[in-house]
Amino acid sequence: MKRQMELLLIILLPILGLVFLGGKIMTLTKSPEQKITTSSSKKVVQKPDEDIKKEQLDYLKEHEQKVIDLVKAQNSKVESVQIDWDQTQWGDGGLTTPEYYMSVYGGINHIEESSWGVDIPINEDNTLNLDEMYIGSDIRIGGRLFD
Incomplete structure:
Protein backbone atom coordinates (compact mmCIF):
# COMPACT_ATOMS: atom_id res chain seq x y z
CA MET A 1 0.00 0.00 0.00
CA SER A 31 -6.90 39.80 -20.93
CA PRO A 32 -8.81 41.36 -23.83
CA GLU A 33 -11.33 42.82 -21.39
CA GLN A 34 -8.72 45.00 -19.69
CA LYS A 35 -9.21 48.73 -19.96
CA ILE A 36 -6.40 51.03 -21.01
CA THR A 37 -5.74 53.67 -18.40
CA THR A 38 -4.26 57.10 -18.80
CA SER A 39 -3.22 58.75 -15.60
CA SER A 40 -2.58 62.35 -14.78
CA SER A 41 -1.70 63.89 -11.46
CA LYS A 42 -5.39 64.37 -10.67
CA LYS A 43 -7.42 61.52 -12.17
CA VAL A 44 -7.35 58.19 -13.98
CA VAL A 45 -9.29 57.93 -17.24
CA GLN A 46 -10.31 54.51 -18.53
CA LYS A 47 -11.20 53.91 -22.14
CA PRO A 48 -13.85 51.25 -22.78
CA ASP A 49 -12.89 48.41 -25.12
CA GLU A 50 -15.32 49.68 -27.74
CA ASP A 51 -13.59 53.08 -27.86
CA ILE A 52 -10.19 51.40 -28.22
CA LYS A 53 -11.49 49.17 -31.03
CA LYS A 54 -13.05 52.16 -32.81
CA GLU A 55 -9.73 54.04 -32.64
CA GLN A 56 -7.89 51.01 -34.01
CA LEU A 57 -10.40 50.59 -36.84
CA ASP A 58 -10.27 54.30 -37.72
CA TYR A 59 -6.46 54.16 -37.76
CA LEU A 60 -6.49 51.11 -40.02
CA LYS A 61 -8.95 52.75 -42.41
CA GLU A 62 -6.50 55.67 -42.71
CA HIS A 63 -3.76 53.16 -43.59
CA GLU A 64 -5.82 50.68 -45.63
CA GLN A 65 -3.41 50.97 -48.57
CA LYS A 66 -0.86 48.95 -46.57
CA VAL A 67 -3.38 46.09 -46.29
CA ILE A 68 -4.22 46.37 -49.98
CA ASP A 69 -0.54 46.29 -50.92
CA LEU A 70 0.05 43.19 -48.75
CA VAL A 71 -2.85 41.32 -50.37
CA LYS A 72 -1.82 42.37 -53.89
CA ALA A 73 1.73 41.17 -53.23
CA GLN A 74 0.43 37.62 -52.75
CA ASN A 75 -0.43 37.11 -56.42
CA SER A 76 0.22 39.13 -59.58
CA LYS A 77 -3.34 38.37 -60.80
CA VAL A 78 -4.83 40.48 -57.99
CA GLU A 79 -5.98 43.67 -59.70
CA SER A 80 -8.15 45.10 -56.93
CA VAL A 81 -8.69 44.44 -53.24
CA GLN A 82 -11.95 44.96 -51.37
CA ILE A 83 -11.97 45.18 -47.55
CA ASP A 84 -15.13 44.12 -45.71
CA TRP A 85 -14.88 46.34 -42.63
CA ASP A 86 -18.02 44.75 -41.13
CA GLN A 87 -16.16 41.44 -40.77
CA THR A 88 -13.30 42.91 -38.69
CA GLN A 89 -12.54 40.83 -35.60
CA TRP A 90 -10.35 41.15 -32.52
CA GLY A 91 -8.84 38.19 -30.73
CA ASP A 92 -5.86 36.58 -29.14
CA GLY A 93 -3.78 33.65 -30.22
CA GLY A 94 -4.58 31.57 -27.15
CA LEU A 95 -2.08 29.72 -24.98
CA THR A 96 0.55 28.97 -27.60
CA THR A 97 0.64 32.47 -29.08
CA PRO A 98 -0.82 34.90 -26.54
CA GLU A 99 -0.47 37.85 -28.91
CA TYR A 100 -3.47 40.13 -29.40
CA TYR A 101 -4.42 40.93 -32.94
CA MET A 102 -7.00 42.48 -35.22
CA SER A 103 -8.18 40.53 -38.27
CA VAL A 104 -9.57 42.10 -41.43
CA TYR A 105 -11.14 40.23 -44.30
CA GLY A 106 -12.19 40.91 -47.84
CA GLY A 107 -12.19 39.84 -51.46
CA ILE A 108 -10.30 40.47 -54.68
CA ASN A 109 -11.09 41.63 -58.21
CA HIS A 110 -14.75 42.18 -57.26
CA ILE A 111 -15.31 38.39 -57.27
CA GLU A 112 -18.14 37.55 -54.88
CA GLU A 113 -16.76 34.14 -53.79
CA SER A 114 -13.23 35.46 -53.19
CA SER A 115 -11.76 35.82 -49.72
CA TRP A 116 -8.58 36.61 -47.80
CA GLY A 117 -7.65 37.52 -44.25
CA VAL A 118 -4.92 39.70 -42.75
CA ASP A 119 -3.91 39.59 -39.08
CA ILE A 120 -2.45 42.70 -37.50
CA PRO A 121 -0.67 42.45 -34.13
CA ILE A 122 -1.77 44.86 -31.40
CA ASN A 123 0.98 46.41 -29.28
CA GLU A 124 0.77 46.61 -25.49
CA ASP A 125 -0.30 50.25 -25.74
CA ASN A 126 -3.24 49.15 -27.97
CA THR A 127 -1.73 50.57 -31.17
CA LEU A 128 -1.65 48.49 -34.34
CA ASN A 129 1.67 47.11 -35.55
CA LEU A 130 1.22 47.46 -39.31
CA ASP A 131 4.88 46.60 -39.94
CA GLU A 132 4.29 43.04 -38.74
CA MET A 133 0.88 42.29 -40.27
CA TYR A 134 0.64 39.04 -42.16
CA ILE A 135 -1.71 36.98 -44.31
CA GLY A 136 -3.79 34.92 -41.89
CA SER A 137 -6.00 33.37 -44.57
CA ASP A 138 -4.69 32.83 -48.08
CA ILE A 139 -6.54 34.27 -51.05
CA ARG A 140 -9.31 31.90 -52.10
CA ILE A 141 -12.04 31.82 -54.69
CA GLY A 142 -14.95 29.53 -53.94
CA GLY A 143 -12.96 27.93 -51.14
CA ARG A 144 -10.04 27.01 -53.41
CA LEU A 145 -6.62 28.66 -53.35
CA PHE A 146 -6.25 31.44 -55.91
CA ASP A 147 -3.63 30.55 -58.55
Whole structure:
Protein backbone atom coordinates (compact mmCIF):
# COMPACT_ATOMS: atom_id res chain seq x y z
CA MET A 1 0.00 0.00 0.00
CA LYS A 2 2.86 2.38 0.83
CA ARG A 3 4.46 1.65 -2.56
CA GLN A 4 1.18 2.43 -4.35
CA MET A 5 0.89 5.74 -2.49
CA GLU A 6 4.48 6.66 -3.46
CA LEU A 7 3.76 5.86 -7.12
CA LEU A 8 0.57 7.88 -7.02
CA LEU A 9 2.43 10.90 -5.61
CA ILE A 10 5.23 10.53 -8.15
CA ILE A 11 2.63 10.66 -10.94
CA LEU A 12 0.34 13.37 -9.53
CA LEU A 13 2.86 15.93 -8.27
CA PRO A 14 4.29 16.87 -11.69
CA ILE A 15 0.79 17.07 -13.15
CA LEU A 16 -0.43 19.32 -10.33
CA GLY A 17 2.66 21.48 -10.75
CA LEU A 18 1.95 21.96 -14.44
CA VAL A 19 -1.69 22.82 -13.75
CA PHE A 20 -0.62 25.39 -11.14
CA LEU A 21 2.04 26.87 -13.43
CA GLY A 22 -0.41 27.07 -16.35
CA GLY A 23 -2.92 28.87 -14.16
CA LYS A 24 -0.26 31.35 -13.06
CA ILE A 25 0.80 32.02 -16.65
CA MET A 26 -2.80 32.62 -17.70
CA THR A 27 -3.38 35.12 -14.89
CA LEU A 28 -0.21 37.01 -15.79
CA THR A 29 -1.17 37.52 -19.44
CA LYS A 30 -3.21 40.53 -20.49
CA SER A 31 -6.90 39.80 -20.93
CA PRO A 32 -8.81 41.36 -23.83
CA GLU A 33 -11.33 42.82 -21.39
CA GLN A 34 -8.72 45.00 -19.69
CA LYS A 35 -9.21 48.73 -19.96
CA ILE A 36 -6.40 51.03 -21.01
CA THR A 37 -5.74 53.67 -18.40
CA THR A 38 -4.26 57.10 -18.80
CA SER A 39 -3.22 58.75 -15.60
CA SER A 40 -2.58 62.35 -14.78
CA SER A 41 -1.70 63.89 -11.46
CA LYS A 42 -5.39 64.37 -10.67
CA LYS A 43 -7.42 61.52 -12.17
CA VAL A 44 -7.35 58.19 -13.98
CA VAL A 45 -9.29 57.93 -17.24
CA GLN A 46 -10.31 54.51 -18.53
CA LYS A 47 -11.20 53.91 -22.14
CA PRO A 48 -13.85 51.25 -22.78
CA ASP A 49 -12.89 48.41 -25.12
CA GLU A 50 -15.32 49.68 -27.74
CA ASP A 51 -13.59 53.08 -27.86
CA ILE A 52 -10.19 51.40 -28.22
CA LYS A 53 -11.49 49.17 -31.03
CA LYS A 54 -13.05 52.16 -32.81
CA GLU A 55 -9.73 54.04 -32.64
CA GLN A 56 -7.89 51.01 -34.01
CA LEU A 57 -10.40 50.59 -36.84
CA ASP A 58 -10.27 54.30 -37.72
CA TYR A 59 -6.46 54.16 -37.76
CA LEU A 60 -6.49 51.11 -40.02
CA LYS A 61 -8.95 52.75 -42.41
CA GLU A 62 -6.50 55.67 -42.71
CA HIS A 63 -3.76 53.16 -43.59
CA GLU A 64 -5.82 50.68 -45.63
CA GLN A 65 -3.41 50.97 -48.57
CA LYS A 66 -0.86 48.95 -46.57
CA VAL A 67 -3.38 46.09 -46.29
CA ILE A 68 -4.22 46.37 -49.98
CA ASP A 69 -0.54 46.29 -50.92
CA LEU A 70 0.05 43.19 -48.75
CA VAL A 71 -2.85 41.32 -50.37
CA LYS A 72 -1.82 42.37 -53.89
CA ALA A 73 1.73 41.17 -53.23
CA GLN A 74 0.43 37.62 -52.75
CA ASN A 75 -0.43 37.11 -56.42
CA SER A 76 0.22 39.13 -59.58
CA LYS A 77 -3.34 38.37 -60.80
CA VAL A 78 -4.83 40.48 -57.99
CA GLU A 79 -5.98 43.67 -59.70
CA SER A 80 -8.15 45.10 -56.93
CA VAL A 81 -8.69 44.44 -53.24
CA GLN A 82 -11.95 44.96 -51.37
CA ILE A 83 -11.97 45.18 -47.55
CA ASP A 84 -15.13 44.12 -45.71
CA TRP A 85 -14.88 46.34 -42.63
CA ASP A 86 -18.02 44.75 -41.13
CA GLN A 87 -16.16 41.44 -40.77
CA THR A 88 -13.30 42.91 -38.69
CA GLN A 89 -12.54 40.83 -35.60
CA TRP A 90 -10.35 41.15 -32.52
CA GLY A 91 -8.84 38.19 -30.73
CA ASP A 92 -5.86 36.58 -29.14
CA GLY A 93 -3.78 33.65 -30.22
CA GLY A 94 -4.58 31.57 -27.15
CA LEU A 95 -2.08 29.72 -24.98
CA THR A 96 0.55 28.97 -27.60
CA THR A 97 0.64 32.47 -29.08
CA PRO A 98 -0.82 34.90 -26.54
CA GLU A 99 -0.47 37.85 -28.91
CA TYR A 100 -3.47 40.13 -29.40
CA TYR A 101 -4.42 40.93 -32.94
CA MET A 102 -7.00 42.48 -35.22
CA SER A 103 -8.18 40.53 -38.27
CA VAL A 104 -9.57 42.10 -41.43
CA TYR A 105 -11.14 40.23 -44.30
CA GLY A 106 -12.19 40.91 -47.84
CA GLY A 107 -12.19 39.84 -51.46
CA ILE A 108 -10.30 40.47 -54.68
CA ASN A 109 -11.09 41.63 -58.21
CA HIS A 110 -14.75 42.18 -57.26
CA ILE A 111 -15.31 38.39 -57.27
CA GLU A 112 -18.14 37.55 -54.88
CA GLU A 113 -16.76 34.14 -53.79
CA SER A 114 -13.23 35.46 -53.19
CA SER A 115 -11.76 35.82 -49.72
CA TRP A 116 -8.58 36.61 -47.80
CA GLY A 117 -7.65 37.52 -44.25
CA VAL A 118 -4.92 39.70 -42.75
CA ASP A 119 -3.91 39.59 -39.08
CA ILE A 120 -2.45 42.70 -37.50
CA PRO A 121 -0.67 42.45 -34.13
CA ILE A 122 -1.77 44.86 -31.40
CA ASN A 123 0.98 46.41 -29.28
CA GLU A 124 0.77 46.61 -25.49
CA ASP A 125 -0.30 50.25 -25.74
CA ASN A 126 -3.24 49.15 -27.97
CA THR A 127 -1.73 50.57 -31.17
CA LEU A 128 -1.65 48.49 -34.34
CA ASN A 129 1.67 47.11 -35.55
CA LEU A 130 1.22 47.46 -39.31
CA ASP A 131 4.88 46.60 -39.94
CA GLU A 132 4.29 43.04 -38.74
CA MET A 133 0.88 42.29 -40.27
CA TYR A 134 0.64 39.04 -42.16
CA ILE A 135 -1.71 36.98 -44.31
CA GLY A 136 -3.79 34.92 -41.89
CA SER A 137 -6.00 33.37 -44.57
CA ASP A 138 -4.69 32.83 -48.08
CA ILE A 139 -6.54 34.27 -51.05
CA ARG A 140 -9.31 31.90 -52.10
CA ILE A 141 -12.04 31.82 -54.69
CA GLY A 142 -14.95 29.53 -53.94
CA GLY A 143 -12.96 27.93 -51.14
CA ARG A 144 -10.04 27.01 -53.41
CA LEU A 145 -6.62 28.66 -53.35
CA PHE A 146 -6.25 31.44 -55.91
CA ASP A 147 -3.63 30.55 -58.55
